[in-house]
Amino acid sequence: MNQPRRARGPETHGLVVVDKPAGMTSHDVVARLRKVFGQRSVGHAGTLDPDATGVLLVGIGSATRLLRFLQETTKGYDGTVTFGSTTDTLDAAGVVTATFPMAALDVATVQAAANGFLGDIEQIPPMVSAIKIDGKRLHQLAREGVEVERPPRAVRIDRFDVMGVRSGPPDEADISVDCSSGTYIRTLAADLGTALGGGAHLRLLRRTCVGSFTLADAHSLDSIETSSLDSVLSPLAAMRALERVDVTDEVAAKVGNGNTFAAAEFLAAGAGAGPFAVAHASRLIAVYERRGAGVKPAVVLPR
Numbered sequence: 001m002n003q004p005r006r007a008r009g010p011e012t013h014g015l016v017v018v019d020k021p022a023g024m025t026s027h028d029v030v031a032r033l034r035k036v037f038g039q040r041s042v043g044h045a046g047t048l049d050p051d052a053t054g055v056l057l058v059g060i061g062s063a064t065r066l067l068r069f070l071q072e073t074t075k076g077y078d079g080t081v082t083f084g085s086t087t088d089t090l091d092a093a094g095v096v097t098a099t100f101p102m103a104a105l106d107v108a109t110v111q112a113a114a115n116g117f118l119g120d121i122e123q124i125p126p127m128v129s130a131i132k133i134d135g136k137r138l139h140q141l142a143r144e145g146v147e148v149e150r151p152p153r154a155v156r157i158d159r160f161d162v163m164g165v166r167s168g169p170p171d172e173a174d175i176s177v178d179c180s181s182g183t184y185i186r187t188l189a190a191d192l193g194t195a196l197g198g199g200a201h202l203r204l205l206r207r208t209c210v211g212s213f214t215l216a217d218a219h220s221l222d223s224i225e226t227s228s229l230d231s232v233l234s235p236l237a238a239m240r241a242l243e244r245v246d247v248t249d250e251v252a253a254k255v256g257n258g259n260t261f262a263a264a265e266f267l268a269a270g271a272g273a274g275p276f277a278v279a280h281a282s283r284l285i286a287v288y289e290r291r292g293a294g295v296k297p298a299v300v301l302p303r
Contacts, residue, residue, distance in 0.1 A: 012037050013061035013301075015070075015238035016231050019218035020048050020056040020207075032221060033058055036228050045071040046181065046210055051093050054207030055218055063235050065299045069242065069275060069287060072181045073211030074158065079177070079204055081189040084170040086199040090126045090186035100198030105171045107162050113195040114160040114175070122152035123187045156180040157188070172203065212241045235301060236284035239277040245288070252280035255288075256303055260296045267295065 020029055026047045034042045037060055045057040045067040054077075059067045084102050087094030159178040166172045173192075177185060186202045193200025208215055219231040245267065247255060254261075255278055266288070267276070275298060278286040286300045 011039055011041075011061050012229065012232055014059075014063050014232035014234050015066070016058045016060060016224060017213050017217040017219065017233070018056045018058055018224070019215060019220050020053055021221065022051050022053050025050050026056055029056055029221070030058060033060070033224065036225050043067055046075065048207060049091070049093075049186075049205065051091065052205040052207065054205075055210050055213060055215060056207070057210050057213060059238075060232060062301050063238055065301070066235060066238055066287065069239065069298075070211055070213075073241065074209075075179060075181060075183070075207060075211075076209040076214075077175075077177045077179070077185050078163075078206045078208055079175050079185055079189065079202055081173045081175055081192060081200050082170050082203045083172065083193055083196065083200045084168070084198060085201060086190060086193065087201045090184075090190045091202040091205070094201070098199055100193075102171065102196065102198035104167060105165050105173070105196065107165050107173075110165055110173050110192070110196065111162040113192055114162055116195060117157050117160055117188060117191065120154060120156050123155055123184055123191075124152050126184060126186055153182060155183040157183065160188075176208075234284070236277065236279055236282065239284055239287065242275055242277040242287065243272050244277045244279055245271075246279050247285075249280070252285055255280070255286050255297070256300065258297050258300050260291075260294050261288075263290065263293055263295050 016033065018029055018033075020026070026044050030042050030044050034040060039061060041061050041064055043059050043064040045059070048054065048056055057067065057070050059065075082092070083105060085096050085099045088097050157177065157179050159176070161176045163174040163176055175189075177183075177188065179185075185205055189200050189202040224231045251266075263271075273290060274295070275287050275289045276295065277284055278288055284301060285303075287298045288295045289298045
């Protein structure tokens with residue numbers, strides 16, 4: 001006899017800031033939260049490598065549609081670079097591909113090399129990454145033993161601080177980085193080793209922030225499972241970094257229908273470039289973007 005279906009509770013819509021543990025993929029975290037919230041509509045912004053820890057933004061319900069506004073924000077990382085050897089994955093999970101005799105390093109020497117990466121630079125993505133080449137992800141090709149040419153990608157390094165150097169062997173440096181979305185800290189570590197006349201790989205990595213969300217906002221998976229709803233930020237709180245536009249009942253009805261507005265009638269004088277978090281009665285109802293002299297909906301949330 002078929003068992004009766006359990007009644008489903010109301011769906012959850014919002015953002016969960018997860019402190020991802022080591023040993024899990026970002027997809028593993030999503031799968032676990034699908035079970036916690038009993039919903040299929042769960043997604044993440046900004047992949048973290050399995051061995052990396054720290055801030056992972058996970059959207060629940062309709063908030064998954066907002067993740068693209070969080071995806072391209074700046075990110076912060078703390079890490080440890082091991083000098084004297086390179087690996088096929090550019091981190092400690094890989095197989096050592098070469099070793100290098102390197103002179104003893106100190107903070108001043110490593111910092112001087114790190115300063116050469118500040119600003120706009122180009123990186124060659126690692127083979128073990130989620131980037132697609134000709135429709136296939138690089139990490140899939142790497143597992144098949146295939147290496148392909150990867151076009152360089154433009155990224156930006158806003159801060160690259162060497163927090164300390166420990167004498168080895170091997171020498172290691174603790175680093176702290178603020179960078180644009182799409183930056184590979186593994187590649188940065190490997191390139192730092194090359195700049196110092198040898199080689200290096202990334203041993204540890206912890207993401208400290210994604211945009212305005214930091215480790216102070218993050219919850220462990222165990223705490224989320226214990227008290228799931230306490231960990232959920234509202235869609236409006238999820239868009240806290242966007243310029244906010246509060247609208248009247250009349251305008252809210254038009255927004256709900258996906259109307260376009262002239263910028264002058266929708267935005268206050270001096271409004272920025274957008275996108276804009278459109279709120280009504282302290283609830284996010286849409287995100288609008290500028291289009292020429294007007295503003296158009298990028299996302300309209302269900303009422």
